[in-house]
């Protein structure tokens with residue numbers, strides 16, 4: 001069972017109270033971008049066994065979107081954080097560095 | 110305001126706890142900026158209450174519940190909603206806000222008895238042992254969205270959308286059926 005703490009209302013929400021929103025920190029490429037950039041934005045997704053960054057919505061609660069960093073293999077949660085950011089906060093990266101030495105995710109490591 | 114709701118019969122059920130639907134409760138949904146002092150002043154002037162703390166319900170004559178970082182729900186007399194909402198809209202004029210009468214769109218249930226925590230434990234994915242009295246928890250009851258809070262160790266209030274009130278009533282009936290006690294609380 002996956003339990004994520006919503007950073008907006010502080011509730012320890014069970015996975016069934018949340019709605020998954022896919023990979024986090026995607027950059028939107030629209031008009032004026034190259035075909036490769038648009039294709040990457042639409043279709044290229046990470047599918048890691050290990051550290052992953054995702055978007056979730058507290059749908060059976062306060063209704064807010066937030067971010068989560070977790071391990072897809074063990075369901076260990078490294079932390080949840082605000083949706084108003086383009087990258088994971090330093091504290092969470094620090095936790096991951098300790099718990100998963102040598103980790104890599106897109107251009108983060 | 111609808112007259113129809115007044116004519117619906119009050120539903121209740123007595124199992125090992127008592128379940129009762131509180132018909133014709135006035136409910137007002139409010140959104141705004143909780144950090145703004147103008148918002149707090151408007152709330153106090155029109156509703157007569159301070160802002161509840163995060164995840165709390167102020168248990169008073171007119172209960173007021175914290176629903177999210179920018180949403181509140183006020184409970185009052187069915188007949189008083191119109192006046193309160195009109196006053197609040199006036200007080201909030203010029204501020205970014207939303208005030209909606211949801212009395213007919215929400216259903217309120219009260220469950221009473223010594224095992225009310227167990228009724229929740231059967232239906233919602235919540236650590237019910239840790240819930241304090243007066244703390245509101247939004248969650249799901251089986252397959253529907255709901256919110257609940259304890260007003261005492263023997264009294265539980267639950268709200269859900271009125272479109273699924275029948276489902277909620279049947280759920281509560283089933284989980285409070287005679288001889289279905291688990292006895293874990």
Ligand SMILES: [Zn+2]
Nearest residue numbers: 006009058062
């Ligand atoms: Zn939340």
